[in-house]
Amino acid sequence: MKKLLVLISILLINITVHAQSNDNEHVYEVWDDRPAQNRGADYGISIPGRGFPFDADWEGQSYPIGNGFMGANIFGRTDTERIQITEKTLANEDPYRRGGLTNFAEIYLDINHHSPQNYKRSLNLNEGILYVNYTQDGVTYTREYLASYPDNIIAVKLSASEKGKISFTLSADIPYLRSVNESNTRTGDTHAENDLITLAGNIAYFSLNYEAQVKVINDGGELFAENDNQNAEIRVVNANSVVLLINAGTNYELTQNLFLEETKTLKLDKTVFPHEKVSERIRMAAVKGYDAIKESHNKDYQKLFSRVAVSLSPEVPNVPTRVLLENYKQGNTQPYLEALIFQFGRFLLISSSRKGAMPTGLQGVWSQYEVTPWSGGYWHNINVQMNYWGAFSTNLAETFDPYLEYYEAYRPVAEVNATEYVRRNNPDALDANGENGWAIGTGASAYAISSPGGHSGPGTGGFTTKLFWDRYEFTRDTAFLRDIAYPTLLSMSKFLSKTLKPAEDGLLLVDPSASPEIRLKDESGAFRGEYYITTGTTFDQGFIWETYNDLLKAADILNADDEFLNVARDQINRLDPILIGASGQVKEYREENQYGEIGDPLHRHISHLCPLFPGTLINSNTPDWLQAASVTLDYRGNNATGWGLAHRMTLRARTKDAEKTYEVFSTLLKEKTAPNLWTIHPPFQIDANLGLVSGLSEMLLQSHEGFIEILPALPVAWKTGSFSGLVARGNFEIAAQWDDMKAGSMSITSKSGGKCTLKYPNIRRARITNASGDRMNFVRESKDVISFETVKGEMYFVSIRR
Numbered sequence: 001m002k003k004l005l006v007l008i009s010i011l012l013i014n015i016t017v018h019a020q021s022n023d024n025e026h027v028y029e030v031w032d033d034r035p036a037q038n039r040g041a042d043y044g045i046s047i048p049g050r051g052f053p054f055d056a057d058w059e060g061q062s063y064p065i066g067n068g069f070m071g072a073n074i075f076g077r078t079d080t081e082r083i084q085i086t087e088k089t090l091a092n093e094d095p096y097r098r099g100g101l102t103n104f105a106e107i108y109l110d111i112n113h114h115s116p117q118n119y120k121r122s123l124n125l126n127e128g129i130l131y132v133n134y135t136q137d138g139v140t141y142t143r144e145y146l147a148s149y150p151d152n153i154i155a156v157k158l159s160a161s162e163k164g165k166i167s168f169t170l171s172a173d174i175p176y177l178r179s180v181n182e183s184n185t186r187t188g189d190t191h192a193e194n195d196l197i198t199l200a201g202n203i204a205y206f207s208l209n210y211e212a213q214v215k216v217i218n219d220g221g222e223l224f225a226e227n228d229n230q231n232a233e234i235r236v237v238n239a240n241s242v243v244l245l246i247n248a249g250t251n252y253e254l255t256q257n258l259f260l261e262e263t264k265t266l267k268l269d270k271t272v273f274p275h276e277k278v279s280e281r282i283r284m285a286a287v288k289g290y291d292a293i294k295e296s297h298n299k300d301y302q303k304l305f306s307r308v309a310v311s312l313s314p315e316v317p318n319v320p321t322r323v324l325l326e327n328y329k330q331g332n333t334q335p336y337l338e339a340l341i342f343q344f345g346r347f348l349l350i351s352s353s354r355k356g357a358m359p360t361g362l363q364g365v366w367s368q369y370e371v372t373p374w375s376g377g378y379w380h381n382i383n384v385q386m387n388y389w390g391a392f393s394t395n396l397a398e399t400f401d402p403y404l405e406y407y408e409a410y411r412p413v414a415e416v417n418a419t420e421y422v423r424r425n426n427p428d429a430l431d432a433n434g435e436n437g438w439a440i441g442t443g444a445s446a447y448a449i450s451s452p453g454g455h456s457g458p459g460t461g462g463f464t465t466k467l468f469w470d471r472y473e474f475t476r477d478t479a480f481l482r483d484i485a486y487p488t489l490l491s492m493s494k495f496l497s498k499t500l501k502p503a504e505d506g507l508l509l510v511d512p513s514a515s516p517e518i519r520l521k522d523e524s525g526a527f528r529g530e531y532y533i534t535t536g537t538t539f540d541q542g543f544i545w546e547t548y549n550d551l552l553k554a555a556d557i558l559n560a561d562d563e564f565l566n567v568a569r570d571q572i573n574r575l576d577p578i579l580i581g582a583s584g585q586v587k588e589y590r591e592e593n594q595y596g597e598i599g600d601p602l603h604r605h606i607s608h609l610c611p612l613f614p615g616t617l618i619n620s621n622t623p624d625w626l627q628a629a630s631v632t633l634d635y636r637g638n639n640a641t642g643w644g645l646a647h648r649m650t651l652r653a654r655t656k657d658a659e660k661t662y663e664v665f666s667t668l669l670k671e672k673t674a675p676n677l678w679t680i681h682p683p684f685q686i687d688a689n690l691g692l693v694s695g696l697s698e699m700l701l702q703s704h705e706g707f708i709e710i711l712p713a714l715p716v717a718w719k720t721g722s723f724s725g726l727v728a729r730g731n732f733e734i735a736a737q738w739d740d741m742k743a744g745s746m747s748i749t750s751k752s753g754g755k756c757t758l759k760y761p762n763i764r765r766a767r768i769t770n771a772s773g774d775r776m777n778f779v780r781e782s783k784d785v786i787s788f789e790t791v792k793g794e795m796y797f798v799s800i801r802r
């Protein structure tokens with residue numbers, strides 16, 4: 001009898017955890033009952049970020065799809081549809097002279113349906129497919145748009161409920177050819193022939209050759225290609241259905257030489273044209289056919305996306321996302337919208353960061369601009385790192401691969417930069433053999449990187465290597481640790497050690513040192529004066545501590561031996577990174593007394609809390625520092641940019657103050673989110689979309705303190721809910737379900753084996769079983785902490801008694 005009861009209870013636990021995750025598998029859909037407006041871009045609007053021209057409808061209303069290489073913004077219009085194409089390597093001159101992302105192509109479909117009924121456009125996040133549906137004159141029209149990674153193709157299918165009803169004129173433009181911007185060096189031609197429109201040309205700034213093709217495949221009806229006045233068109237008449245295949249490419253090649261070569265026009269081989277490879281992709285896709293392309297896309301995309309489900313309330317409101325957000329802004333906060341924007345972030349990451357393509361940039365893989373804000377670059381004093389903060393915990397570790405490939409290519413020049421940096425700033429520390437590690441500064445693009453200095457200190461390097469360590473921590477990929485993460489941490493540590501100079505009391509302080517982007521007041525009293533440069537900022541000291549700490553842990557795991565390890569063991573105790581000031585704050589500067597004495601007290605950057613997140617130096621075992629971090633967050637406030645809020649969200653989650661974390665999240669939704677759910681700085685930057693993914697996962701699961709803690713920052717707004725597929729350090733995949741604010745059950749899949757330590761109130765009274773229903777013994781470490789050994793590949797069920 002007892003056995004039977006045990007069996008039944010195990011079954012029940014299984015069912016609850018699974019039922020919850022099935023529940024969660026409701027469709028995550030960003031949708032609207034009207035098309036995006038398309039009122040055109042405006043050169044007159046001057047907004048921070050220096051991009052131009054600004055296109056409010058593109059930014060706020062169009063829906064994005066992407067496959068890492070290319071992105072498309074789709075307006076879903078029924079009169080003239082607009083599909084704007086971006087490709088990550090197309091670059092022109094930008095204000096920083098490192099090459100800026102620029103719009104690749106504009107594709108239009110003159111459909112001339114002016115009175116659509118039952119209109120809906122919906123971006124289905126589960127499938128990564130955008131649908132447009134409506135009825136016109138009694139005929140139902142359907143369009144599907146997808147960006148396939150396996151076939152590197154954007155495919156669009158237009159169909160109708162009756163035969164012969166698909167008629168439209170397709171045209172395509174090379175954007176900004178007749179630009180008002182003198183430094184635009186773009187030339188090109190558009191040509192239509194049979195079923196193909198080709199856009200090809202050159203951007204002289206980098207000797208860049210580019211080409212895009214759009215192929216029309218019609219079922220029934222007729223096609224007419226026409227070229228007049230530089231206008232290439234294909235008329236589709238009375239087809240039953242039509243498939244468009246789109247591909248774009250350049251002669252860009254990600255190589256070490258590209259970064260080492262300083263002459264811009266020599267970075268690329270100007271004798272190489274992308275014609276063959278673009279034609280080949282189009283040809284292969286045409287042979288494969290739409291249905292098979294869609295099937296491969298589904299398999300590839302869903303494998304990644306479906307790993308995580310989150311439900312924050314049982315209710316799925318049936319109103320357009322735009323309206324849901326408007327209501328939210330009026331105070332009708334909706335947990336569904338919060339879960340939706342989290343999953344939207346995961347969709348954006350999958351769509352913009354795939355192996356073989358460049359990493360996801362400041363705008364992901366989407367830009368309609370001639371000159372993209374901040375060049376659409378890889379800004380390293382928070383933005384690019386934030387893009388990947390959520391990759392590991394939300395089960396998308398492979399989306400970090402593009403950054404690793406990028407790093408490998410820029411690494412030799414980063415070594416040259418490190419030597420130059422040390423020679424300039426601390427010549428005594430120069431290594432005789434030129435081994436000064438590697439250095440990365442804030443600004444970086446697909447074409448060039450910079451050195452630390454100016455407004456951001458060398459801590460920028462540690463900010464970057466944190467991702468390498470985290471990739472190991474979450475995946476337990478020992479080969480990666482040995483071959484990539486450890487050597488990378490070691491050489492970064494060597495560089496960072498050369499930025500330190502002896503100071504009083506045996507301390508070592510970074511000199512010169514800066515906390516990103518903090519300026520002093522100018523004559524008018526605004527914080528637009530000089531950047532504040534000093535010694536030993538918390539940002540720099542903190543990231544050296546983090547890097548050494550990660551390095552030493554890595555060395556222990558690998559049993560590594562290097563003379564430098566002893567240097568790190570000594571120096572890590574002489575950094576004194578965290579100081580508490582007279583206002584109870586974590587000091588940004590050693591010389592600061594009261595909070596906000598130096599620089600803008602409400603600054604968007606809050607770099608001195610990086611040791612709390614993404615760092616781990618400040619945690620529950622350092623309660624005074626943790627308290628000081630909360631005080632600092634209170635002072636800094638929530639009047640920040642999109643990404644500024646996303647960082648605050650992760651920070652608040654780490655202080656485990658659920659309501660304050662929720663307040664930041666709500667502020668981000670209310671103040672810095674567009675109707676298409678893109679987050680804005682303003683203007684649009686993808687960092688906050690991706691940063692909030694990490695913020696939300698930190699609310700539900702944390703694992704940086706040596707144990708796995710579920711629901712560490714659960715706000716009252718999320719009374720009942722569940723999640724599955726989130727990843728904890730140690731490579732444990734976790735699912736949990738809660739009611740009335742209390743966890744009921746959880747499941748743990750041990751993907752690498754090893755000890756699992758769990759924290760939750762009263763968890764010592766839990767019952768743990770394995771997949772065969774055997775009860776597991778566990779160690780009660782304390783009232784709220786237990787641990788047990790796991791077997792790789794096994795799943796465990798925890799039933800938590802109230």
Ligand code: FUC
Pocket residue numbers: 362374379381383517604605641643681685
């Ligand atoms: C950093 C930030 C700016 C902007 C830029 C791309 O320099 O301080 O706000 O996000 O990156």
